[in-house]
Amino acid sequence: MPDGAGRSFTFLEQAAIADQIDTGSQPHWLRELKESGASIFKKRGLPNRSDEYWRHTLLNQLVEIEFQLSNESPRVGQKQLSQVALAGLSSYRIVLVNGCVRKDLSSIGDLPKGVLIAGFNDVMSLLPNRLEKQLGHYIDLKNMPMAALNTAFLKEGVIIFVDKDITVDKPIELISITVPNKNPTMSQPRFLIDLGENSRATLIESHIGNTEIPYFNNVVSEIIIGEGAGLDHYKFQDEGTAAVHISTTALRLHKQSLYGGFILQSGGLIGRVEASAVLDGSDSDCRFDGVYLGRDNQLLDTTTSIKHVATSCKSRQVFKGVLNGNSHGVFQGKTHVSIGAQKTDGYQLSRALLLSRDAEISTKPELEIYADDVKCSHGATSGDLDADSLFYLQSRGLSPDVARRVLVEAFLNEALAEIKLNEVYEGFRSHIRGWLNKNINQTVAE
Amino acid sequence: MALLEIRNLHVKVENKPILNGVNLKIEPGEIHAIMGPNGSGKSTLSYVLSGRDGYQITDGEIIYNGIDLLELEPDQRAREGVFLAFQYPVEIPGVVGLTFLKTALNATRIHRGQNELDAMDFLKFVREKAQSLEIDDEMLKRFVNEGFSGGEKKRMEILQMAILQPKLAILDETDSGLDIDALQVVSKGINALRDANRGMLLITHYQRLLNYVRPDKVHVLANGRIARSGDEALAQELEEKGYAEFNVFVE
Ligand SMILES: Nc1ncnc2c1ncn2[C@@H]1O[C@H](COP(=O)(O)OP(=O)(O)OP(=O)(O)O)[C@@H](O)[C@H]1O
Ligand SMILES: [Mg+2]
Numbered sequence A: 001m002p003d004g005a006g007r008s009f010t011f012l013e014q015a016a017i018a019d020q021i022d023t024g025s026q027p028h029w030l031r032e033l034k035e036s037g038a039s040i041f042k043k044r045g046l047p048n049r050s051d052e053y054w055r056h057t058l059l060n061q062l063v064e065i066e067f068q069l070s071n072e073s074p075r076v077g078q079k080q081l082s083q084v085a086l087a088g089l090s091s092y093r094i095v096l097v098n099g100c101v102r103k104d105l106s107s108i109g110d111l112p113k114g115v116l117i118a119g120f121n122d123v124m125s126l127l128p129n130r131l132e133k134q135l136g137h138y139i140d141l142k143n144m145p146m147a148a149l150n151t152a153f154l155k156e157g158v159i160i161f162v163d164k165d166i167t168v169d170k171p172i173e174l175i176s177i178t179v180p181n182k183n184p185t186m187s188q189p190r191f192l193i194d195l196g197e198n199s200r201a202t203l204i205e206s207h208i209g210n211t212e213i214p215y216f217n218n219v220v221s222e223i224i225i226g227e228g229a230g231l232d233h234y235k236f237q238d239e240g241t242a243a244v245h246i247s248t249t250a251l252r253l254h255k256q257s258l259y260g261g262f263i264l265q266s267g268g269l270i271g272r273v274e275a276s277a278v279l280d281g282s283d284s285d286c287r288f289d290g291v292y293l294g295r296d297n298q299l300l301d302t303t304t305s306i307k308h309v310a311t312s313c314k315s316r317q318v319f320k321g322v323l324n325g326n327s328h329g330v331f332q333g334k335t336h337v338s339i340g341a342q343k344t345d346g347y348q349l350s351r352a353l354l355l356s357r358d359a360e361i362s363t364k365p366e367l368e369i370y371a372d373d374v375k376c377s378h379g380a381t382s383g384d385l386d387a388d389s390l391f392y393l394q395s396r397g398l399s400p401d402v403a404r405r406v407l408v409e410a411f412l413n414e415a416l417a418e419i420k421l422n423e424v425y426e427g428f429r430s431h432i433r434g435w436l437n438k439n440i441n442q443t444v445a446e
Numbered sequence B: 001m002a003l004l005e006i007r008n009l010h011v012k013v014e015n016k017p018i019l020n021g022v023n024l025k026i027e028p029g030e031i032h033a034i035m036g037p038n039g040s041g042k043s044t045l046s047y048v049l050s051g052r053d054g055y056q057i058t059d060g061e062i063i064y065n066g067i068d069l070l071e072l073e074p075d076q077r078a079r080e081g082v083f084l085a086f087q088y089p090v091e092i093p094g095v096v097g098l099t100f101l102k103t104a105l106n107a108t109r110i111h112r113g114q115n116e117l118d119a120m121d122f123l124k125f126v127r128e129k130a131q132s133l134e135i136d137d138e139m140l141k142r143f144v145n146e147g148f149s150g151g152e153k154k155r156m157e158i159l160q161m162a163i164l165q166p167k168l169a170i171l172d173e174t175d176s177g178l179d180i181d182a183l184q185v186v187s188k189g190i191n192a193l194r195d196a197n198r199g200m201l202l203i204t205h206y207q208r209l210l211n212y213v214r215p216d217k218v219h220v221l222a223n224g225r226i227a228r229s230g231d232e233a234l235a236q237e238l239e240e241k242g243y244a245e246f247n248v249f250v251e
Helices: A005-021 A028-044 A078-084 A120-126 A128-134 A145-152 A387-394 A400-416 A422-439 B042-050 B074-079 B097-111 B119-132 B137-141 B150-164 B180-192 B207-212 B232-241
Strands: A092-097 A100-107 A115-119 A157-162 A172-178 A185-187 A190-195 A200-209 A216-225 A230-238 A244-253 A258-265 A270-279 A285-294 A299-308 A314-323 A328-337 A345-354 A360-369 A375-383 B004-013 B016-026 B031-035 B055-064 B082-085 B092-096 B168-172 B199-203 B217-222 B225-230
Touching (some): A005 A028, A078 A172, A092 A115, A120 A157, A145 A216, A216 A258, A230 A270, A230 A422, A244 A258, A258 A270, A258 A299, A258 A422, A270 A285, A285 A299, A285 A400, A285 A422, A314 A360, A314 A400, A328 A345, A345 A360, A345 A400, A360 A375, A400 B092, B004 B042, B074 B097, B092 B097, B119 B150, B150 B168, B150 B180, B207 B232, B217 B232, B225 B232
Parallel strands (some): A172 A200, A185 A216, A190 A216, A230 A258, A270 A299, A299 A328
Antiparallel strands (some): A092 A100, B004 B016, B004 B055, B217 B225
């Protein structure tokens, strides 16, 4: 264990516990939920090498820096916002700055009937009973220390409810921005998304950092997709260069529901996006796809778990990573098929491209199958760009850099093709192109 | 000035000598054919000319248009007008054919001080060339060479040549694997590019191609050297007698 790990444990633990003292006005259930988070985190501390799914992702930053919850609301204008939002997209938008919901920057005034998009505190006063029934019920805090930490601090976040049979007419954009603050900022936002039966929605979640100063964004999302409902969920992790981004998403899919998740991860010094789904009702369809782009000393971790409980469900995961510099990519993907989950169709593919000799990938694909009538496969590859293809492109006049960029884009296309919404596809692609232009520009390739 | 002059070229691959003193001079406007037994080093020569990695040049020089070709990177050579039609064109999944052609053309145009073609002009330009090679839009929209038949790949190579308008074209067995009709289409494509300033090096095993594209000179590459040079009649002679005469010298 690194030096000072004890101290870090103490500071985050202390902060989590101190936060409980100020709970006077909170309902009993919320206090209990927070206390359970705090006590689990206190018991386990920060994840370390002995935690199976955290072996590669050590959070030394959280040992060394005393992050504080942000209470102030720094100045962020519409102009700054428009720089991070997706171009040409008309959406319902809710914005968080340093972890706090900012109504002045949000546009959720004219929501259609049957749709609620609001800050956690507003929903606490409006629909406390519904929150009580759902919050924390879909996530396994005991095995998710960072989600436990988030729960200990639970007081800010975004709640999205879509009623039965409603199709939300525009995408919902959830934008979290972090800007420099006096003290190193920590945010512990909590999201709860509940789609009623046969409803449909698209969610675009972006985490953007406008600073090179270290900060810590620890996000937890609980997503429930009702029978016959469908959610397309795009997640963009582009935190500041010194940030630690941890996000934990727990999904519950009911009968005949659809979830299409796509993660583009390129920000932060440490970025970890973890998603776990439980396929609870038959004939549901769950997809996790994504692209991660690592450079310099970044560590980018994608950890997924799909648990097939009901019969005849489909799951599919396609992740493509590009690692440059000294970056380290981690992909841990698990498909679990329970004993009753016959006719499961599970597919998983992880491919990483190492653009430099010092880049590294750790992959852990897992299939755990307890049913006998299933179709499951997984594959993982990693390697360099194909020398014959590079030469072929160069022999047609493309410079080595352009040839490399063309091939990297081609490599990513298989995952990007999963994006259904055109504005997101274009936005992500232009972000990727920008990244490639910045990161593949040494004429002499190593 | 010769378009291409290869002097005393010695090349090793993995420390094994493949070319042992090749001399060859191509003037602008000339078409040269190189024939020779399998493994005699014809593709090696074409790769060395286009700058592929993995070849040790132990002696000799290659002067192209008055410049030392060996000093240039593969992409620089291409932009300077050297084109290789590959014996085995590479499949590149994920890269759309049209996008690839456009990127390649514009790289060369910028180098020549011309403006980049916009999407409309480019499409018009490509379609026209593609049509004469019997390549349809569907093929252009597919990923580069992916799943193409042998003959389709060869036609694509000629299309690329027609688009890039090189000064020196090296065609490595472009006729192999073509059916009779495709051979005519491809030959027409090659002849269309025959021009007083352009030189071509046709690597082939069959006289068949040379009936359509009539060479100015024919060479036999054997034992890592140009063992014999002549005119069209040499190709005819080889067709009848084979390479026995040359194999005598194999150690
Ligand atoms: N990477 C390599 N490693 C070892 N030997 C090689 C390599 N590349 C080529 N060679 C050898 O060099 C020799 C010449 O090969 P080359 O492909 O140039 O022949 P070729 O004349 O084009 O033959 P063909 O008519 O069959 O196309 C062969 O003996 C081949 O095995
Ligand atoms: Mg050959």
